[in-house]
Amino acid sequence: MAFLALDVGNTRLKWALYDEPxxxxxxxxxxxxxxxxxxxxxxxxxxxxxxxxxxxGCIVAGDAVKRRVxxxxxxxxxxxxxxxxGNAEAGVVNGxxxxxxxxxxxxxxxxxxxxxxxAHGRPRPCVVVMVGTAxxxxxxxxxxxxxxxxxxxxxxxxxxxLESGTAGLHVPTGEVRDFPTNTSDALTSGGTFAIAGxxxxxxxxxxxxxxEAPEVFMTGGAGxxxxxxxxxxxxxxxxxIFDGLLHIANKRLAVA
Ligand SMILES: Nc1ncnc2c1ncn2[C@@H]1O[C@H](COP(=O)(O)OP(=O)(O)O)[C@@H](O)[C@H]1O
Ligand SMILES: CC(C)(COP(=O)(O)O)[C@@H](O)C(=O)NCCC(=O)O
Ligand SMILES: [K+]
Numbered sequence: 635m636a637f638l639a640l641d642v643g644n645t646r647l648k649w650a651l652y653d654e655p656x657x658x659x660x661x662x663x664x665x666x667x668x669x670x671x672x673x674x675x676x677x678x679x680x681x682x683x684x685x686x687x688x689x690x691g692c693i694v695a696g697d698a699v700k701r702r703v704x705x706x707x708x709x710x711x712x713x714x715x716x717x718x719x720g721n722a723e724a725g726v727v728n729g730x731x732x733x734x735x736x737x738x739x740x741x742x743x744x745x746x747x748x749x750x751x752x753a754h755g756r757p758r759p760c761v762v763v764m765v766g767t768a769x770x771x772x773x774x775x776x777x778x779x780x781x782x783x784x785x786x787x788x789x790x791x792x793x794x795x796l797e798s799g800t801a802g803l804h805v806p807t808g809e810v811r812d813f814p815t816n817t818s819d820a821l822t823s824g825g826t827f828a829i830a831g832x833x834x835x836x837x838x839x840x841x842x843x844x845x846e847a848p849e850v851f852m853t854g855g856a857g858x859x860x861x862x863x864x865x866x867x868x869x870x871x872x873x874x875i876f877d878g879l880l881h882i883a884n885k886r887l888a889v890a
Contacts, residue, residue: 635686636651636653636687637651637686637687637689637880637883638650638683639651639876640691641691641739641742641875641876642692642693642694642695642700643695645668645767645855647667647675648666648875649666649679649680650876655883655884656880662683672699672702673702676709680706686712688712688715688887689712689713689715690715690716690882690886691715692716692717692738692741692875693739716738717742717879719734719740720741723882726780727778728780729779729780739764740783742879743772743875744762744774746871746873746877747774747851747871747874749877749878750871751849758776758846758849759844760774761773761836761837761848762783763852764854764874765855765857765860766788769785769854770784771786771832771833773836773839773848775840775843775844776844781840781843783836784836786832788856789825792825802817803817807822810822810863826859826863829860830863834864837866850867850869851868852864852869852870853870853871853875858870
């Protein structure tokens with residue numbers, strides 16, 4: 635019986651259909667839509683899918699978007715479940731001041747990352763970077779406690795902020811250069827190294843805290859653009875949120 639996993643961010647809805655709500659389930663098909671095109675899903679991408687028996691997702695895009703997604707899901711006889719960040723799940727302990735206020739995408743990605751880390755062998759500290767509309771950089775210690783994380787603007791927001799706040803920064807996208815010598819390259823490199831620098835700092839903070847170099851996972855729609863410019867080794871895992879959702883589904887749904 636099929637399981638639909640959803641990740642609704644501030645720019646795009648990402649979806650993945652699996653044959654079961656279980657770790658190691660087979661991916662049947664997947665896709666993404668920009669939020670402005672959500673209304674096309676029921677008659678478009680989703681129209682020929684086998685009907686899912688379960689839908690589990692994380693959403694950070696607000697209630698209006700959530701209602702629009704739920705309207706599309708009415709094509710099937712299924713009630714979606716949305717993850718709320720909790721105090722602890724799948725071996726990750728939430729150190730946020732108010733655990734439920736942590737973005738559920740961040741929580742789910744950390745659960746996916748921790749499981750992947752444990753599958754690699756001995757527990758280690760890890761940093762989880764998500765490069766989407768915003769960029770988040772999370773720190774998890776050796777025991778699986780989420781110590782805290784950074785939120786910074788993504789590439790697009792950084793560029794739009796500079797464009798709207800200045801007279802002379804309206805230029806095409808440039809290249810990432812160590813020493814940029816034109817405005818386009820200066821802007822593109824500035825944004826990229828702002829993110830890379832934040833990650834490097836968090837890696838150092840966590841290494842100092844835990845006494846061991848962390849493993850670094852990167853995900854998100856713009857992760858592939860960031861990964862080559864990182865100063866530390868990163869593992870790019872596009873499916874981190876879906877991996878986390880499968881883990882949660884495995885516990886909540888597979889036994890039912
Ligand atoms: N096909 C694409 N077209 C435009 N931007 C893309 C595309 N794929 C990835 N991106 C980049 O990824 C970001 C969105 O990534 P995503 O992980 O979907 O964000 P969110 O989870 O916040 O919705 C955009 O801001 C853009 O920089
Ligand atoms: C930080 C975020 C805006 C990231 O959103 P995204 O880039 O994935 O669209 C989102 O996780 C969010 O709204 N979080 C709630 C506040 C918090 O995590 O502290
Ligand atoms: K996201």
